[in-house]
Amino acid sequence: MVRVAFTANLRRHLDVPTVEVMGETVHAALAAVFAQNPSLRGYILDDQGALRRHVSIFVGGEQIRDRERQSDALSDGAELYIMQALSGG
Amino acid sequence: MHTQTSTAWVATRKGLFRLDRPARGATRHDSPWAISQVSFLAENLSIVLPEKAARGGAIFAALDTGHFGPKLSCSTDGGKTWEARTAPAFPRRPQDAPPELDPNGRPLPLSVQRIWSLESGSEPGELWCGTIPGGLFHSRDGGTSWDFVQSLWDHPGRKQWFGGGADYPGIHSICVDPRDGNHVRIGVSCGGVWRTRDRGKTWDVCATGMRAEFMPPERQRDPYIQDPHCMVQCAAQPGMLWAQHHNGIFRSTDDAESWHELVAPPGAPATFGFAAAVHPRDPQTAWFVPAQKDEHRLPVAGQVVVTRTRDGGASFQTLRSGLPQEHAYDIVYRHALSVDEGGDSLLFGSTTGSLWSSDDQGDHFHLISAHLPPIYCVRF
Numbered sequence: 365m366v367r368v369a370f371t372a373n374l375r376r377h378l379d380v381p382t383v384e385v386m387g388e389t390v391h392a393a394l395a396a397v398f399a400q401n402p403s404l405r406g407y408i409l410d411d412q413g414a415l416r417r418h419v420s421i422f423v424g425g426e427q428i429r430d431r432e433r434q435s436d437a438l439s440d441g442a443e444l445y446i447m448q449a450l451s452g453g
Numbered sequence: 454m455h456t457q458t459s460t461a462w463v464a465t466r467k468g469l470f471r472l473d474r475p476a477r478g479a480t481r482h483d484s485p486w487a488i489s490q491v492s493f494l495a496e497n498l499s500i501v502l503p504e505k506a507a508r509g510g511a512i513f514a515a516l517d518t519g520h521f522g523p524k525l526s527c528s529t530d531g532g533k534t535w536e537a538r539t540a541p542a543f544p545r546r547p548q549d550a551p552p553e554l555d556p557n558g559r560p561l562p563l564s565v566q567r568i569w570s571l572e573s574g575s576e577p578g579e580l581w582c583g584t585i586p587g588g589l590f591h592s593r594d595g596g597t598s599w600d601f602v603q604s605l606w607d608h609p610g611r612k613q614w615f616g617g618g619a620d621y622p623g624i625h626s627i628c629v630d631p632r633d634g635n636h637v638r639i640g641v642s643c644g645g646v647w648r649t650r651d652r653g654k655t656w657d658v659c660a661t662g663m664r665a666e667f668m669p670p671e672r673q674r675d676p677y678i679q680d681p682h683c684m685v686q687c688a689a690q691p692g693m694l695w696a697q698h699h700n701g702i703f704r705s706t707d708d709a710e711s712w713h714e715l716v717a718p719p720g721a722p723a724t725f726g727f728a729a730a731v732h733p734r735d736p737q738t739a740w741f742v743p744a745q746k747d748e749h750r751l752p753v754a755g756q757v758v759v760t761r762t763r764d765g766g767a768s769f770q771t772l773r774s775g776l777p778q779e780h781a782y783d784i785v786y787r788h789a790l791s792v793d794e795g796g797d798s799l800l801f802g803s804t805t806g807s808l809w810s811s812d813d814q815g816d817h818f819h820l821i822s823a824h825l826p827p828i829y830c831v832r833f
Contacts, residue, residue, distance in 0.1 A: 376495075377518060403537060407521040410564035411542040418520040448520035 366393050366438050371447040378404060390421060391434035393444060408446060418449045458793035458833040460531070461486065461800055462512065463808060464498035467826035469514050471532050472800075486800075486810050486821050492532050499523070500788060500830050502571040502580075513538070513580070513596060515568035523568045523584070525596055541565055541582050541590035541599040555622075556615045561586055567619075570788075572627040575634025583624025587614050587641055591653055602653045610658050613677040614644030617699065625787055626684040630691045638709055640684035640696065645676045646709050662712035666700050667747070682727045683787035685739075688794075693736030697729040697787070702741060704766050713766075720769035721760045722753045728790035730799065732814075737765040740792065740815060742785040742801060750784055757781045759790075759801070759815050775818035776809065783807050788830035802828030 366387055370380040383400065387393030398405040410416050415431040422428075422445040428436040438444075463470040471490035477483070493516060502513040512532055516524040526535040543563040546552070552560035563586070570583035578595040589602040605611060614622035619642075626640030635652040638659070645660035660676035672678060680699035687693040692708035701724035703712040715724060725746035732738035741760045745753050752758070757776040760769045777783075783803030790801040799815055802808040806825035809818040 374521065377521060377524070406524070406540060406542070407518070410522065410562075411544075412546055412563055414564075416520065416522055 365440065366442040366444060368393060368397055368444045368446065371445075373448050374407060374446070377407065380404065387438055389434065389438060390423065390428050390430075390436045390444065393438060394434060419446065420449045421446050457795055457798050457812065460503070461791075461793075461831065461833045462501045462503050462532075463800075463802055463825065463828055464501040464514065464788075464830040465802075465806070465826040465828050466497050468492065468494040468496060469498045469501060469532070470825065472821070484821060485812055485819055488822065490532050492528075492535060493526075498829065499567050499569060500571050501832055502573065503832055504573050508573055508577065511595065513571055515540075515571060517567050523565050525568065527596060538596035539598055540568065541584060541588065541592075541601070543588055544601050544603075553612070556613060561621065566621070567623065569623045569625050570627050570639075572629055574629055575631070579634065581627045581629065581637065583627055583639060583641075585616075585619050585623030586621040587611070587624050587644060589624055589627075589639065589653070604654055605647065605649075605656045608656055610677045611644070613675075614641055615678065617642040617680050626681065628684060628686040628691065628694065630686075631688055632691060636691075638684065638686070638694070640681040642682060643678050643680040643699075645679040646681060646684060646696070646712075648709055659709040660712065661710070662705075662714065663696075663698060663703055664700055664714055683729045685729050685731045687731045687736035688733040690736045693731070695729050695731050695739045697726050697741055699725075699747060701725065702729075702766065706736075706765075715766040718762070718766055718769050720771060722758065722771060725750075726785070727787040728785050728801065729787075730790050730792040732792060732796045733794055734796055735763075738763045738796075738814070739766070740790060740799060742790055744784055752781055752783060755780050755782065757783050757803070757807075759799070759818070761815050772811075772815040772818070774816060775811075775820065777807075786829055788832075789828050791831045791833055793833040798833070800831045800833070802831050804828070 365384045369382040385396035461472040469492040472486040473489040475487045497517045499517045500515045504511045512528045525538040525540045528535045555561045565584045567585040572581045580592040582590040590599040592599045628638040630636035638648045648659045658676045660679040663679040681696040684696045694705040696703045702715045723743035730740045756778045759772045762769045783805045799811040804827045807823045808821040811818045
């Protein structure tokens with residue numbers, strides 16, 4: 365199982381409690397999250413399935429590398445934190 | 454005397470405001486409009502579409518949530534409650550396909566960045582939506598699902614579009630012919646004017662006569678790169694169109710077959726601007742909000758004015774009663790000027806959050822608020 369938590373800024377738009385899902389990659393974990401909450405997908409991924417330009421995913425404190433396909437591997441017990449990339453002032 | 458519209462909507466950088474006409478004497482200042490409701494406070498609204506009562510009166514609001522992408526919401530109770538609809542999205546590109554490059558050689562992102570135009574079609578539940586980058590989308594179920602208009606995207610001329618003020622081109626104006634829903638004209642910055650007569654199956658560019666002085670001489674008349682900022686049609690005579698173009702004001706009297714530029718029309722302090730509105734029954738009467746041209750984008754001499762023609766652009770009146778005439782730096786964006794169905798009432802709002810109304814076709818204006826967030830769209 366991996367744990368997926370969301371920035372509080374997203375809670376302005378959607379109910380996004382922290383969830384535990386199965387997934388050996390970030391992509392698989394996201395797919396499991398979206399299966400539970402389909403409307404969440406468009407907030408995290410763009411039309412082509414890439415991570416939105418101003419959204420970041422941290423795994424164990426490091427940003428994922430494959431923003432296009434989210435192929436980064438996950439180990440059991442990993443913690444994903446989905447946040448907005450801060451920009452502007 | 455035509456009935457005044459009693460409700461209007463103002464989409465801003467920080468929320469959607471509903472306006473209603475209070476009963477006479479109900480407010481201290483006897484304002485013709487009062488802000489009666491705020492929805493999506495703190496959210497960036499890119500466009501609002503209040504559908505006509507005859508179509509059910511739903512309100513569609515497009516949000517640009519920034520980090521989290523564009524969203525679409527709908528209210529069927531006058532804005533009291535909202536429910537999410539599907540935001541239009543580009544189809545997935547085959548994984549092995551190379552990205553398309555725009556005319557500047559940059560990869561064109563196939564992901565909707567902003568919902569920039571939204572109009573009712575002629576059938577129940579039918580909507581058209583234009584986006585940045587320049588995608589056109591069509592819904593037949595009130596925004597529950599969207600079809601990407603592939604035929605326009607695949608037109609070779611579409612590949613010549615490029616971004617003007619935005620990084621990528623966008624579709625900002627959609628004129629659905631009230632007599633024939635198969636007949637739709639769109640305005641693109643920068644990509645000219647396009648027309649379909651078969652509800653989007655086939656498209657033709659129709660920007661002949663438009664002129665882009667800022668382009669190299671050999672491309673100034675190129676229809677594919679014209680920058681109409683806003684295009685509007687006369688509801689009663691839809692073949693009569695007006696365009697506030699980057700280069701000035703253009704008019705078509707033949708359903709966009711050809712365009713005629715109004716060069717230095719008498720009475721107008723400038724012909725640069727973004728917004729345009731045309732009287733719903735009299736195609737000779739139209740309104741614009743001029744600005745000092747493109748490198749400045751400020752009201753001429755710090756004075757907010759509206760220009761009005763009643764003779765098809767042969768001459769203009771500069772309307773300034775009730776508008777600030779010194780140190781005013783309000784710019785009015787392309788969707789932020791609107792005339793109601795009756796043809797007498799106007800609303801316009803500015804980048805600095807000022808909102809004005811008129812009930813006499815612009816002879817006199819009334820300040821509704823000077824403290825709203827930056828205004829992107831006003832609609833009755």
